[in-house]
Amino acid sequence: MRTPIPFRGEGKRLLPLAPSFLALALAIALFLPIQQGACAEALPASYDYYFGNLHSHTSYSDGVLTPSDAFKHARDAARMDFHAVTDHGYYMQEATNLHHWFMALEEADRFYAPGRFVTLIGYEWTFTDGHINGFDTSRAASRDTQRSVPEFFEFLAEHSGIGMFNHPNYGIQPNWNDFEYSGLGDAHISLLEVGSGPYRHNIRNERAYRRALDRGWHIGATSDQDNHRADWGTAAPTRTCIIATELTREAVLAAMRGMHTYATEDSNVRVFFSSGESVMGDEIVIDPKALMAGEPLEFRVYVSDPDAADHLELVQIVASGGEVVWESELGQAPPHATGAIGGAYETVVTLAPRSSYNWYYLRAVQGDDDVIVTSPIWVTTGSGIAVCDFAPADAVVREGLSTRVKAEIVNRNKGAIDRVKAVLYETGESGRRAVSSQCVDLTGWAGTDIWFDWTPTAPGEARLQLELVLPGREVPELFQAAPILARGAGITRVLIDEGHNNR
Template sequence: MKKFLLFLLFIVISLLIFSFPSDLILLFGNPHSHTAFSDGEPGTTPSDAYKHARDLANLDFIAVTDHAYYFEADYKGRDKFEVMKEMAKQETTEKFSAIAGFEWTAGVGHINVFEASKWTSRNVKTTIEEFYDWLINEKVIAQFNHPISMFGTFKDFEYYPEVDNYINMIEVGNGSWSKNDTINEEMFSNYIIALKKGWHVGATVGQDNHIANWGTGNDSRTAVWVKEKSKNGILEGFKNKKTYGTEDKNVKLWIETDHVSMGDIYYYDSVPEKIQLKVYYNDPDNEKIKTLSIYTPNNVYKYNNLNNNYEHVFEIPVDSTYSFVFVRIDQYDGNSIVSSPIWYEPKDGIRLFEKPKAKMYSNSENNLNFYIYNIYDTNSKANIKIYVDDELSFNDALELSSYEKKMVNAIIKTHNTKSANIKIYINNILWKHYDINLEEKIKVGIINVNPGFLKGKYILSNDISKEINALIIPSSILREKYEEIIELSKKMKVGIVIDEINDQLISIIPNKFEITKEEINNVELNKLYYNKCYKVLYKGKERGFIINKNVIIFPGNPFVSKNNEPFIRRLLNLK
């Protein structure tokens, strides 16, 4: 009797400890598969895949996502996607959901779309921007597929705020081979990159079946927590990112905090210092945890050798203004499970996801350019302040329209130091805080030419020497120092401003160009503006510069007009 009571007590304690959500149902399935409606098993139809997944694999759901460009050919005189949707409806039961989808495939990447009213393909929407516009218009649920270099990574996960509403999932694993090693390290790494770039996507694993093994190819599954066991319930679970990708076909995983649960976004007034992350794990097959890893934007926390029934509360620092946290579990049998994230973000609509990258120089004015995003469908204001070594160096106020992406062109002043501490505030929230190594100013040799916008940004020298990084001279200097300048041009960019036409100048101009003695004023030629210059012709048309190897010849002084600066810097390699 005592043993029985102890056993009963153990059961009660276990039930109290492992608190998976009581209002949600856990389903297992496959969101990525193919039939002969595209390049799958010859002779098969979506109906065959649905039946196989339901009756042999015992899945709770499967999505057939044939390549859409195959839909341009009819099936028995009918649109393939319409036939697929009919088959999905016929094979759906109270216990099984058959989902109709398609895969848009292009060189930039492949994307699954679920239960849309119509289909499109790479032959119709040829660029990812066109396809994204289609997604926004159709307002459907979509998924980034197998994000690896072989298939494409969506322009390095370039972020589009409005599209983020509709691409809700990403594969961290893909494949239907019998070896159950589908969670690919490149895909997993790109999952983290997508999150850092701003995408709100939940983790999935797709079998991507191209033979008749829908759900039976291996044990890899996508798990989804749903409010009701129905197709609509599953799609709602996809949309809300209540998913995890798993190589274990029946493992249970759930994460939550005091504020929100897996797949949710918590919008804060001020950045919390830390969160209490609750992790619930249960494997009916008694497989223990080899390593539990908790990922944030800047850190990974690892815990080893944990039980097959596991609940724990972890205190995790919030290490980024735009922050996320998710869990990866690696079992002793080699299987892995990856959860969807929980996000912590500011309440206002402005986001700065990536740290600005720039080469910067000491004791100089430096360009610091970066993108900010408005994630809201209404206008949002961005008050931007940039501090250099705790001194305010840039202050501007911008307004972004609905879902707008805007470049911030900041000019910041550095001190005569080897490094600088940069702080970027947006709407009084510290978004980026980092140190950057400063290089010495570029040394430019400039003789008898008005330096214009070069003054103050570079070390300007009147001497011609090997210590300079670039040389700028008038053409009249060529008469005396032609050999020396040609020799220097083998090692650096040389800009020659025409102040006179002489034999030495003519000798370095390619034959197809002609320098006339006619002077012209206030002209824009080949992206460069000149107050006054000589007329230079190429095949009868006016030109704004001539390039001959490392020598760039300007018909007039391009340094006077500040509008010329970006292009001149590229021409003379003044980075």
């Protein structure tokens, strides 16, 4: 499992804050004007932005030409910093064309130029539940040998590989049983195509991204082209941006594992999302008592595009459940409007985590409707427990009428946790009242459903809270449901005649 980055300076410093950011924060706090030079560096000096594509094909499977052609086009025509050829794995097995796998590796080595252009060879594992790209393994997986999703996860684990969920569009595939949580898979699947091809248009998969995050997956955002024609990188301006220490294979693969990425429909926009020393892709572990006390965290937002025509329309922070917890509408704002510095937008946002497990990502929209989505920052209490689908089963909830409330408890720990006390509370201005409680055993690396009975006592907005008492932990874990509208007892019943179609 990935090691969380400790909060408040404890342990390793991943990305130290630049002095320019400290100057910015102080200026915002004092409501002083900010000099343009104060924000000249979007990233610490040792890091940079690198743009490329992590999903493409050649004639070694169902595309055209060769990996050499793909790398040359991506480097010279698309002017990308990195490019991955990911032909279908079942084309490169002993029973098919195994030699193509080794030829692709040799071609990638010929075009690899550290500091200028990084070449990667991966493969696409195709299965009825969904397609997944694999990277950094000694051979390609195939649907003919890895015949189920768990078997593919085992293959990645055996080879210490990196996985990426491909084109997670609910219209074309079931998305791995709606992103059913697998701890083994989560240990190696690092990325998801928030934007994906095919060909000359981008398909937005933000709904699937949010669903995977809610179900406990730790994955970062990419936007790739799934090229099958000779247009590697030029089919569309969409890019995956990687924040890395240098332009080498090792650094790019490390950034992919660490989810230091964002998905962009603009080919060169710079985005930085951080909190303290943690950046997109990191997990911040807070004291459970700080959560109970409502202590906030500061998030830094930075968006900059070197193209003057690409003005920023909207910036949002999206949180667990898909809730927009902060946004700034900029419209046609000139460069020196509030928060815009020399053509860049930068601000600091204060947010208080609501639950023991939270994720936040930055979403930006440009004037031409290009969308940028970053990898999340997770804020948790370190228990390894997430909760999703915490809501009544009934679409309409009525005062005085019992309804069933479900929650899926995701145990991201490898080991099982037995005898967890789960208490459902209804909260309001007068405090909270216990509705029901039970004990539940949590399977390791999996989700467990739990059900409660709840009867709203009054019409209007109701709020539910789930408290989990884990053995050996002093402070309970807290999770909030989205607000629920309870209808009055006298709600009108409407009968609909579906036997006629009079128009």
